[in-house]
Amino acid sequence: MRLQFWRESIAKILAGTPPKEPIAILLSSAIADLHERTNGRARISKGWLTRLISARERGLTNDPYPDIAALESYAENTYSTLMYLTLSALPMASVTADHVASHVGKAAGIVAVLRGLPLVAFPAARAAGQQGGQQAGGAARQGAVMLPLDVMAQAGVKEEEVFRLGAEAPGLRDAVFTVATRASDHLITVQQMLSNLRAGQDVGHDFEHEGEEGHEYEVLGEQRQESPLDEVNRAFGVFMPAVGTRLWLDRLQSVDFDIFRPELLRSDWKLPWKAYMAYKRKSL
Secondary structure, three states: OHHHHHHHHHHHHHOOOOOOOHHHHHHHHHHHHHHHHOOOOOOOOHHHHHHHHHHHHHOOOOOOOOOHHHHHHHHHHHHHHHHHHHHHHOOOOOHHHHHHHHHHHHHHHHHHHHHHHHHHHOHHHHHHOOOHHHOOOHHHHHOOOOOOHHHHHHHOOOHHHHHHHHHHOOOHHHHHHHHHHHHHHHHHHHHHHHHHHHOOOOOOOOOOOOOOOOOOOOOOHHHHHOOHHHHHHHOHHHHOHHHHHHHHHHHHHHOOOOOOOHHHHOOOOOHHHHHHHHHHHOOO
């Protein structure tokens, strides 16, 4: 019901008659401001907004991802899509910026699923403020292990053993390593793309979503004289989630991919400094 409210609200917001709800009013104001700043040439994609709602709705039941590609698709439809919407609001209509956002969003989305794994697997432990791997039986089995099924099968991970043994479940660290590696690969790809752009080259590979709804590109205003590198630099703040994502992956590696280590749920004191330096240097 709550998500249906948002589907109906999106239609009203885009029609200029938002419901009397704070987020809806703010979103409507942002869209009106974007329309005014660009003389109506830039817009927020309704398709992206509804895609985001649909992806969140499918995730409410904690159904397992059949394979790692399905996990990437979830990340694309949520975290990457949020970045596309943010770029649209700048406005920034750039295939290069969207391409970077796609990879950063996929990495951030995959890491979000990994980071939440102990909380989803052991919801009762979360409510009690306990470490998930220390509680077994009973309410703990109401959770779900949100790792791709193909990765779990390859690593020999059994859900019931995760519920019973927590971090000591056979194959769990190998499965976490495999999924974390996919997130890291996306960040490495972004770094290579930025390196190519600084060298005056193209990013090195095609954007798989170019031509899809919302990914049609019309040059707007100040973008007319911008190079792809200029576009990425101007939109760089949108890509900053890559910094926290990389820091978390480094911490996961430092604890040998023990996903139940409590320090992985804490904020990283280095994040503000790392974020500042990344933005200053325009480097992820």
